[in-house]
Structure formats: C-alpha cells, structure tokens
Amino acid sequence: MKKALILLGCPESPAQTPMAIYITNKLQKMGYEVTTASTPSAMKLIEVGDPEGLYVKNKIDIDSCMDNLDSGTFDLLVGFVHKDAAVSYFVTFNSILNTTSIALIFEKDPEKLEEFENIISESTNAEIVSARAYHNPTPLRVKFDKTLKKMEESGNL
Amino acid sequence: MKKALILLGCPESPAQTPMAIYITNKLQKMGYEVTTASTPSAMKLIEVGDPEGLYVKNKIDIDSCMDNLDSGTFDLLVGFVHKDAAVSYFVTFNSILNTTSIALIFEKDPEKLEEFENIISESTNAEIVSARAYHNPTPLRVKFDKTLKKMEESGNL
Numbered sequence: 115m116k117k118a119l120i121l122l123g124c125p126e127s128p129a130q131t132p133m134a135i136y137i138t139n140k141l142q143k144m145g146y147e148v149t150t151a152s153t154p155s156a157m158k159l160i161e162v163g164d165p166e167g168l169y170v171k172n173k174i175d176i177d178s179c180m181d182n183l184d185s186g187t188f189d190l191l192v193g194f195v196h197k198d199a200a201v202s203y204f205v206t207f208n209s210i211l212n213t214t215s216i217a218l219i220f221e222k223d224p225e226k227l228e229e230f231e232n233i234i235s236e237s238t239n240a241e242i243v244s245a246r247a248y249h250n251p252t253p254l255r256v257k258f259d260k261t262l263k264k265m266e267e268s269g270n271l
Numbered sequence: 272m273k274k275a276l277i278l279l280g281c282p283e284s285p286a287q288t289p290m291a292i293y294i295t296n297k298l299q300k301m302g303y304e305v306t307t308a309s310t311p312s313a314m315k316l317i318e319v320g321d322p323e324g325l326y327v328k329n330k331i332d333i334d335s336c337m338d339n340l341d342s343g344t345f346d347l348l349v350g351f352v353h354k355d356a357a358v359s360y361f362v363t364f365n366s367i368l369n370t371t372s373i374a375l376i377f378e379k380d381p382e383k384l385e386e387f388e389n390i391i392s393e394s395t396n397a398e399i400v401s402a403r404a405y406h407n408p409t410p411l412r413v414k415f416d417k418t419l420k421k422m423e424e425s426g427n428l
Contacts, residue, residue, distance in 0.1 A: 125406040128285045132320030162408045163289030249282040251319045
C-alpha cells in the first residue's frame with residue numbers, strides 16, 4: 115500500500131484542520147495509507163474535529179516522526195506551509211524523504227505568500243499549491259484537487 | 272426525537288469548526304437530531320472538514336433558518352459567540368426559540384470575553400460556557416462537557 119504523510123503547520127489558520135481532514139479522506143480513497151504529523155496543538159484540533167476517528171487514522175508527533183524518517187518511508191508528502199517554521203519543516207521533510215511532494219502554501223499577506231513560494235521552489239522539487247487564503251478553504255481545495263488530478267494523469271502519483 | 276440547533280459564528284476562529292463537529296457528534300450520541308445553522312463561509316469549513324458528511328447531517332443557512340423559526344422548533348440551542356454579530360444572533364434565536372440554551376463564548380481578549388458574558392447573561396437564561404480561547408479547543412471542550420453533564424444530571428436536557 116502506498117503511504118502518504120500530511121504535515122500540519124501551526125494551528126492558527128481556520129482552514130488547516132478542515133483541509134487536513136479533506137486531504138486525508140481524498141488520499142485514502144485513492145488507496146494511500148495516510149499519516150498526519152503535527153505539533154500537539156494542531157493535533158488537538160484534529161482530535162476534536164474528528165472525534166470518532168472516522169477520517170484520521172494515523173497520527174504522530176512531528177518531532178518523533180522526524181527522528182524516524184528515512185528516504186522511502188513515504189511515497190507522498192503533503193505539507194501545510196503558512197509560517198516560517200512550517201517552511202523549514204517542509205524543506206527538511208522533503209529533503210529526507212526525497213519523494214513526490216506537494217506544498218500547500220496559504221497566507222493572507224501576498225508578500226509573505228510570494229516569499230514562501232520562492233523558498234519552496236528554490237529548495238525543493240515540490241508541486242506548489244498556493245492561495246491567498248485564511249478562513250475560506252475553497253481556493254486551496256480547488257487548486258489542490260486540480261494539482262492532484264494533473265499529477266495522477268501524468269503518472270506522478 | 273429531541274431536536275438541537277447549533278449556531279455557528281463567523282469562521283475566523285480555528286477552534287469553531289472542530290468544536291462544531293465535536294458537539295454535533297456528542298449531541299447525536301445523546302439522541303438529538305442536530306441541525307447546524309451558519310453563514311455560507313462558516314458552512315464551507317464544515318463541508319471541507321466533514322467531506323463525507325459522517326458527522327454533520329443537517330445544515331441550513333442562518334438567515335433562512337431564522338425566517339422559519341418558532342417557539343418549540345428546537346429543544347436545545349447551542350451557539351458559538353465570539354463576535355458582536357454572533358452575540359446578536361444568539362440573543363435573537365434564544366428569544367424566538369424560548370428553550371434550553373448554551374452559549375459558547377470564546378475570545379482571546381479578556382475584556383471582550385467579559386463583555387460578551389455580560390450581554391448574554393443579561394439578555395438570556397442561557398448556560399454560559401466561556402473560555403479565553405482561540406486555537407486551543409481544549410478549555411472550551413472540557414467546560415462544555417462539564418456543563419452538559421451538569422444539565423443532564425439536573426434534568427434540564
């Protein structure tokens with residue numbers, strides 16, 4: 115079974131928790147075993163938002179996850195990037211895993227958004243899904259769906 | 272079957288969507304048929320965060336809901352209160368429904384929190400669950416669970 119890792123950033127964006135559940139569900143339906151790695155505070159929102167664990171099956175602390183990470187542990191990395199710390203985590207995980215990656219970059223501030231896009235495209239080969247978004251998940255969801263479809267059709271997933 | 276209405280506020284708090292799903296699930300397990308009323312933007316987060324509709328079964332636009340509201344339509348009202356507009360909605364729904372109500376008041380700013388608590392306690396008979404909370408759902412979740420238990424034990428649910 116193919117394995118995907120979803121990397122959550124800090125919990126301050128209202129779109130992150132719903133989008134993490136949406137992506138988990140979508141990848142599971144595509145046949146991936148999905149693991150969600152995050153800080154304890156982002157994980158609390160996932161636990162409250164999926165109280166019976168109907169969507170998110172495998173959860174792991176982001177730091178313990180990194181300690182046990184190796185090239186080939188996962189076939190796909192999807193990371194939420196909306197703070198400097200999340201940029202660093204994504205670049206690090208991408209470099210260790212050395213696999214197909216998607217960066218979901220979202221920010222209210224267009225300059226920050228561009229800065230994050232530049233760092234990710236200079237430091238990784240990740241597909242970039244970016245949107246000026248904060249509490250409206252739709253732009254990010256629509257762009258993510260299109261990117262996933264494109265990657266599937268070109269045999270990159 | 273007893274009927275509960277959950278009233279969502281504006282979508283800017285990261286804790287609201289996960290808590291709305293948590294409360295929906297909890298009330299359904301207690302035997303309530305739960306309807307969630309919100310603005311279209313708060314609803315988008317619910318739809319993304321529960322993509323297969325496993326938790327949230329009945330959704331309605333907050334304004335259409337108000338148009339068809341009457342005393343006795345619902346047995347329980349639970350409202351998220353973290354902006355002035357949400358305070359007004361809660362007070363209005365509470366007054367029309369004239370039934371058991373719980374106000375979930377959460378704010379980062381302690382002065383705003385106190386102001387909202389005062390308005391709700393002066394204008395309604397609602398049970399008040401309040402917490403200085405923004406992205407950490409735990410204080411609100413724990414206080415909500417305690418209040419629900421207390422109300423159940425005293426025969427108010």
